[in-house]
Amino acid sequence: MIPALALFALTYVLMLRLPQERPWVALCSAAVFIALGEVGIYDFSLGAALRAVDYNVLLMMAGTMGTVSLFIESKMPARLAEMLIVRVPDVRWAVCALALFAGFVSAFVDNVATVLMVAPVGLAIARKLKISPVPVLIAIAVSSNLQGAATLVGDTTSILLGSFADMNFFDFFWMRGRPGIFWGVELGALASMAVLLWLFRRETQPVTAKVETEVEDDVPAALMLLTVGLLIAASFLPQPGGDVLRALYELRSGLVCMGLCLFGVVRACLRARSAKPLGRVVRELDRDTLLLLFGLFIVIAGVRAAGVIDAAAALFHAIAGEDPFRLYLLLVAVSVVLSAFIDNIPYVAAMLPVVQGIAGLMNNGAGMEPYVFYFGLLTGATLGGNLTPIGASANIAAIGILRKNGEAVATKDFLRIGVPFTLAAVLAGAAYLWLVWGRA
Template identity: 45%
Template sequence: MLIFAVILFVITYILFFVFSNHKHLIALGSALLFVLVGTMPIEGILAAVDWNIILMLFGIMGVVNLFIESGMPTLIADKLIEKSKNFKWTIIYLAMFAGLVSAFVDNVATVVIIAPIAIMICKKLNVSPVAPVIAIALSSNLEGAATLVGDTTAIILGSALNMTFFDFFWYLERPGLFFIIQIALVAFTAVLYYLFRKQNEPIDISLNGDKVKVKTFFPTVLLGAIIVSLVISSFIQSDFALLNGLICVAWFLVGLIYQSIRDKSVREVIPHIKEIDYQTLLILIGLFIIIESIGYAGVIDAIGQFFVSVSSGNLFLLYTLIVFISVIVSAFIDNIPYVATMLPIIAVVSTALGVDPTVLYFGLLSGATLGGNFTPIGASANIAALGILKKEGYTVSLKTYLKLSVPTTIVTVLTGYVLIWLTFGL
């Protein structure tokens, strides 16, 4: 059973890479096979899925869609552009703004919001938007690890460690991931400044065209309400496992009710429900079952023991392996299935060594999140950015992408690697 589980697991990952547009079908199909062959008992299927994560993502995705449609992100971006001295600073401001938004909003959604603004400015200045749009995608990926709601991988890790929203800011009486990622963002910005140092074309604020008018501020309030509610819930001692998930869904429902009242039509809320990224939710459901299945088959224990033997029980070496293996893997494979797979492995390894797993968990999240920036296929935000550019008639070569991604990723990965170890490893 162990050999079969390993083979099916490897095939699943290969199919993820080859058929990237159908990962949800592959995940569910693989999960079904594990059940049919008896690796995963039928009675354990529902318990294998972390429904709290699924509900959290559903609610947050819904509110984010309302937030984007309201026009608020575009208005903020316009204000940043007005403060810009020249094209170089406009791009830096947009990239930093993308990072700020991405700390609370899905990375792909962030790119969809901000990339068109950069393209519009570039067209007016008669310069290529390729590098600026790539910079926006890279910054969005970087900040995904900054908060509990920043990215799917952060939500998965936070749930596994029972982390509160505040734990990303202050954890175990030490500065949390948020501050580490912000220092990495400073390093990222320094590299960006160097790469764009010659782009000094002046910006005329009239290039923005008509000023964006925010349709409603209510979605912005909802997004803040989710964050505040998650913070408050972290202080509530409750054995109810779905608390955070239901909080997020409840606020989304409030948003839908408000939308229907505002538009005087219940039908107007249907598109907002349809815009939820159901494929990601299905991928996660399938992955939860797959990971539980390989756990039953003994694969996770075997991989854990492999890491222990390779590192010879040395925590620093183990941390280093996890970070840089995560960087390499995430450069080519979606980091969601990778992080979901590695979490139980780290639990096994830390138990075997009798060490605090915090530094390993944070190293995993940092490596997997930042590593996705290395290649055009390493993160969904990268794929979305290149797709937007392609629609505008710009084909991005691998060489062009790597010129920007390699230096920024190396700097941010090394910054996170050093700071996480100094903060949680010593």
């Protein structure tokens, strides 16, 4: 177990020190785990490694990224944001409306893509009103991070949880006769919106904006809605018999996302009478994240085969004891702190099996339902990224946009919004989740 733990720790250190090379670090680590298994140090073969990869998650992500690319290109998000802005009285409400809009979009679209959609509108408004765009774009970024945990397709971490815990789209809203994690996220959004209103309380300049953006194509928006609808429908399909049909069933969500993406790309190419739309979609795919996840699935399976996951679960259980509330608080707090400095994708991927193991050790080994711990993990890991400028990819994207537009972003500028925003959202969401799921 010690060599596997050392390799896992080295993998994490290298991913932290070499953020641009994270996919290759994960893939190299996966190759080492496979080699250790093939020589007999662990019971872990190449076949087992390839079976450990969740291809459904990878297909879902790739397909959604492609459809989102077409959606952004259609200019529909910019027009929707403008339609929202013209209905608010002043800058304070304009910023909050943009943040709410970014959060709504982010519940169904990747957080970074959401920032790329909404940020140009925020910049334009800031220029018109001659105010600093820095707090405006920070508010958009942290709001998009918050809502990523609201639905199955909102963020990579949500997709990971849904696949690991076998949760369908509706389970995020209502599950086992109780309200799901969606409502905890929305409660956190309300609390954080109160924070934004207070932070921007002095920005009372009137807003004069127009709906100027012309939507170039309505079909990508329809494909986005159809993706959500078919994901919901696919979650109700009964599991078929037969190996081939069962394999397709396990990939059903990914096939829905990829199928609609391919339809959109082919249609765009036919309209343009060229392959340029295909090239644009391929260029905008987040290949780094896809490769990172591919490697991490294998690394975590190797760590599990070596017994590290069971040992980590036992350590958490030893610290928290038999008190579920203490364990829940520990998971939320640790997730918030760690996610403020490290990427939450590898963290959540590594911790999901640990949390499952901890839940199995509770009640003197009799075990308990793990859902409240899953939700606590996801809440802390998703919202914790808002504490610092480097805690989430959406934050980094927003700061990059500001710098390209000649705006300097000091750490204190981000912390002034990120810290109270995060604390309000985490406290409200975590309290709700414990009351609904922890006391059952």
